[in-house]
Amino acid sequence: MTINSNIAGVIRQTERLMARIPVAATAALQPVKWEVEAANLAQTILYTLATPAEAQFVPLFIKQITTGVFEGGLSLKMQTPFAPLRNILGQAQAAKGATSNKDLGMGLFDLPIREFEDLILKWVETSEEEGGKRRDARDTGKSDEQIAHLISHIMLSPDMDRSKKGRKAREKLTPHIEEFLKSGQANRLPPATVSLWLQAVLAGWREMVLRRYPAKLKAELAATKGEL
């Protein structure tokens, strides 16, 4: 009686599998294989949660989705599209003070000043009905840029704070600018809703990866079956 063993073949096959599985696992986690599915599922979940008034924000969230490789695994990320609420005026005034009243940009302090100047230009360009600046005789003959430059100087220059006339002009302008600033920042979701949306998408993605990863891994292994 002859007893034949295929154990050598089994060991060979196992060794090949041990080499192939990590490769297939990495291939199955390539971001390009997940990004469309992740975006589609996130979109479905967010439109499900959104009220008709909130639905306008869904595309902004979808645009925030990024995929990447994270410690050998897959990273799916979606963050809030809304910048943190900030006191743009206060930060710009502080930055201007820190630059010792020089007009030239000073690197770190340059950004808040430029951001404020852009905001003022936007305020000037916006019609009064939509919360923009009310035009008066002093604005006649001036371009939007010239008006915005003058207002920025009044609001930010420390020299204006030292003169009575300057302080008065600043006091008059401040409530209107703050109102415009608030209206621009009002068009956003409450933080709790943002948190809820992000967590709901996270729950959906978790389920998607749990359910689809085995199938994707199997497909990758099947693709290399001839080499095993």
Added chain:
Amino acid sequence: MALISSPVSGLNLEGSALALWNEFLAGYFDGLEHTLGLMTGIQFPQAVLRFQEAPLPQPMEGDLGISVVWVAPSSICTHWDTLTAAEITASGVVNPPLRQQRATAHGSFLFLIRANEAGANANAQKQVADGAALLYALLENSLATEPLSQKGIHKLRPRPPRLAFPGDGSPGTDLNYRLRVLACGAVLRYPVISQNS
């Protein structure tokens, strides 16, 4: 509770599965007492059911809302099998050969359970927690979900709705509704009638 909706079909996989869910959930979440497996007299809340992106009616006015989102399978496997009499009838094909392909899809469903804090029910968080707990109990009971199984939705594997959303002790007072998410894996099976006699 027998379901009258058509079985899961390859002609409209998503739509047929969601129609079955609609009928099944509507049979329980109607504000009445129901038998759950062998347990009798279980009080279920009334819920508004929605599927995929369909929005819940606003304002919710104290209603419990359950939205079902389909997480599509990444692949569908087929194998040869013998059709049952019910499957032959449902296919609409006259006297097809019994040996046909059967498709199997591993998908899952997300159940988004919501209630409005400002509605008639003052404790929306409890309303949502109770609704999610009952849904979980319903889905894990194989006797209760047998009607779904008979129509092609098998092996339901719900995960407890454990995520902490605003209202579960975390700050979120500016949110006017509460939410829990329950994920449930499922295997969908349906015949692919392709063989002539």
